[in-house]
Every structure is written in structure tokens, then in C-alpha cells.
Amino acid sequence: MTPRASMLPAEIRTARAEIASLRDRDFADKFQISEAQLVAAYIGEGVTRITAAPDDLIPRICDLGEVMALTRNASCVIEKVGTYENYHSGQHASMVLTEAIDLRLFPRHFISAFAVVRPGDNGLKRSIQIFDAAGDAVHKVHLRDSSNVDAFNRLVRDLAVEDQSQEHAVEVRKPTEAAKADPEKADLLRAEWAKMTDTHQFMRLTSKLKMNRLGAYRIAGEPFVRALAPEAVNTMLHSVRDETVEVMIFVGNMGCIEIHGGPVKNLRNMGPWQNILDPGFDLHLRLDHIAEVWAVNKPTQRGDAVSVEAFDAEGGLILQVFGRRTDAKDHRPAWNALVADLASLAIAEPAE
Known part of the structure; x- marks a missing residue:
């Protein structure tokens, strides 16, 4: 899938308003854009671009209290509720190690990140969303009713990057490596x-x-x-x-x-x-x-x-x-x- 670079942020928002029921990933696939481009189109409208570096981001997520951690590939989604604690930094791989939230993070794929605030059925929904170079979701953190909203607001304020453009450049998604044997x-x-x-x-x-x-x-x-x-x-x-x-x-x-x-x-x-x-x-x-x-x-x-x-x-x-x-x-x-x-x-x- 090659993202449609010609689809402007305003066009993305217009199309999204007409098809509000689709999940972000399904909408992005339908219009042949990346999910990161969809999220970036709302910067300044509840979305803030923040640093994606795990060493900066994950310790601040630890301050949010109980959240839901979501990781997916094209065929499977896993969601766990808990707190981010016991973070171990690493150049090639980092870890979050708790009974509920157990993650292996690979920093070179943490290319862009956004703090997202959207209206929901029961008030505002807040999340941190991290994407790779192709604009595919690497990991998402969804706040819950018991999460620390003040800590979320401080995270957004402190980790916001200078570039808050709604344009978002992505690379062509690399194909899956086929089975390789000798x-x-x-x-x-x-x-x-x-x-x-x-x-x-x-x-x-x-x-x-x-x-x-x-x-x-x-x-x-x-x-x-x-x-x-x-x-x-x-x-x-x-x-x-x-x-x-x-x-x-x-x-x-x-x-x-x-x-x-x-x-x-x-x-x-x-x-x-x-x-x-x-x-x-x-x-x-x-x-x-x-x-x-x-x-x-x-x-x-x-x-x-x-x-x-x-x-x-x-x-x-x-x-x-x-x-x-x-x-x-x-x-x-x-x-x-x-x-x-x-x-x-x-x-x-x-x-x-």
C-alpha cells in the first residue's frame, strides 16, 4: 500500500466526517492513507504532535496511572489494562515489566507520536498514539476514567514538538519478508x-x-x-x-x-x-x-x-x-x- 500523498489534511477531515463510524485503521485503508496521516490531519483540533522517543515518553506514561495498552498487527489486536511501571531503557530494545503491562519496545520504529483528545459517548477520550516510518501504529495508550488527566496534560505540554503541521510524510510500507531458508x-x-x-x-x-x-x-x-x-x-x-x-x-x-x-x-x-x-x-x-x-x-x-x-x-x-x-x-x-x-x-x- 502506497499512501496517497495528494490527499490533503482538509480532504481527510471532510472524508472522515462523512464516514465517522469506521475505526481509524479501516478508514485509512479505505482511502489508502496511513493511520498517522489521518491522526495528523487533526493537529490543532484535539491532536498534538509529541516526541516519540521511548526514553522521554514512557516514563511520562508511567505517571498516567491505570490505562489500556494496545498493540496490533494486521491480524491480531491485544489490549491490556494496568499501569506502566518498571521501565528499562535500551538502545535496541526497551521494556515495561509489570504483571499486567508487559512490553518489548524497539525504539528505531518509534518515529512519530501524538497526544489525541476526542469527544466520546461519555466525555472526552484521551490517548497516546505511536507510529512507525510508514505511518502504521506501533503502540497506543488509552486513558481510562481513573487515569490521571493532569499528568496527561503535563505530558502534552512538556513533550510537544516544534513541528505542529497537519502534513505528515511517510515512507512506503516495507513488504513482509517471505520465508527464507537454505x-x-x-x-x-x-x-x-x-x-x-x-x-x-x-x-x-x-x-x-x-x-x-x-x-x-x-x-x-x-x-x-x-x-x-x-x-x-x-x-x-x-x-x-x-x-x-x-x-x-x-x-x-x-x-x-x-x-x-x-x-x-x-x-x-x-x-x-x-x-x-x-x-x-x-x-x-x-x-x-x-x-x-x-x-x-x-x-x-x-x-x-x-x-x-x-x-x-x-x-x-x-x-x-x-x-x-x-x-x-x-x-x-x-x-x-x-x-x-x-x-x-x-x-x-x-x-x-
Whole structure:
């Protein structure tokens, strides 16, 4: 998708007024603009451009009290209610680590940010919205009734940047990297995979072998990976709920990964969407976008890390689910058994 640079802010506002019911992302897609361009069109009308640097922004978000954190990709949205605390800065990756809000932030993708105030059904709605170079949303923070509005107002005042133009330049969105593998290195991949002691070593391994995650999965074979049918994700969610297994669900994009740690209680299917609607935790998953699913086993010093990972048709990672270990209980054995029971993808036999 190439944004329409010719659509002026005034034109965006006029079109938006005529189609007020669409969500921002859906409106932006309909008119082939970026979501950041849509938000920027309202600068001076409830929107203020602010610094996007995590080291400046996240500590101020910590002052807001209870908020809702939202991260999404094209196929999945995760929303968690809690407070931002325990911020750890990093040049390449930063973190927010609390029981409810668990984030991995990648600063090089924090290109623009806006403080947004809009009228809602029950008064003003306030949010912080962060975007990447293509104008796609990296992360959003929505204030709640109990949030500290004075702290929000101070954030807007102190972090506002000099440029408050309604024009917003974006880059062309980079396509998803397709699966990349080298079958001639399959034996080396498996040998090095077996030596891993931490899940974070996996990406370094694939990079060294000039592969990526999905490409490696396609050639590794058992016992490291097992292909599952696309419907296995929905089956897995129902089993996690029914067996009261606590999990870690990772949903993200290039700039942010948001993690839910805990149970899944309330599932509600709506058309192509499967939804988790739990107190303080919502997840919205497009089941029809799931093209490949893999059960993955990575060795670590604390035992095997078993995951279920879903990809879209372009090879983009939609979400990952792991078993959760807490001080009170290790849910991983139950999770491992649950994943083992998921049916392998049936491979059609060639016609004779």
C-alpha cells in the first residue's frame, strides 16, 4: 500500500466526517492513507504532535496511572489494562515489566507520536498514539476514567514538538519478508538448534545461517517443529480455556510486542474474529488470516520452551503462545501435553 500523498489534511477531515463510524485503521485503508496521516490531519483540533522517543515518553506514561495498552498487527489486536511501571531503557530494545503491562519496545520504529483528545459517548477520550516510518501504529495508550488527566496534560505540554503541521510524510510500507531458508544448511540448523540454552538464541542462529523464523521452521522437522492445521489455533484457545492452563500470548509488530501472562476465560466468536474478552485483557484474532501454524520446541536451561505460532499468507508472524510458569504453579507440563494433542497438518498424498 502506497499512501496517497495528494490527499490533503482538509480532504481527510471532510472524508472522515462523512464516514465517522469506521475505526481509524479501516478508514485509512479505505482511502489508502496511513493511520498517522489521518491522526495528523487533526493537529490543532484535539491532536498534538509529541516526541516519540521511548526514553522521554514512557516514563511520562508511567505517571498516567491505570490505562489500556494496545498493540496490533494486521491480524491480531491485544489490549491490556494496568499501569506502566518498571521501565528499562535500551538502545535496541526497551521494556515495561509489570504483571499486567508487559512490553518489548524497539525504539528505531518509534518515529512519530501524538497526544489525541476526542469527544466520546461519555466525555472526552484521551490517548497516546505511536507510529512507525510508514505511518502504521506501533503502540497506543488509552486513558481510562481513573487515569490521571493532569499528568496527561503535563505530558502534552512538556513533550510537544516544534513541528505542529497537519502534513505528515511517510515512507512506503516495507513488504513482509517471505520465508527464507537454505535446505543445504538444514543439518547445521538442527545441530545448532539442539545446542540452544535460551530462546533468544534462535534469532541469532537463523540470522547467522541467513534464514528467518518461518524459513527455518519449514526445513527443521521434528522434534523441533511440527506443522499444524490453521484451525489448530482456535482449538488450542478452547483447550487452554477448558483446561485452565495459564499461557503467555505474544502479539506485536516491528516496533512493539505486548504480552499477556495468565488464563483465558471468555471466548466469543464473531464472524472471522475469535475474541478473548476477559477482565483487563482483550484479544481479537482474525482466524481467516491464519495460513500456517507451527508447534515449536526450543531447548533452554529451564526445560523445553514449547510454543504454537501462527503466520499469515505473506509469512508475517501473527501471534505466539507459550505455557506460563509462575511462583505458584508451572503450567508448562499441562501446556506441553495440550500442544502434543493438537493434530498435525494432514499432507495430501500425491495421486498415483
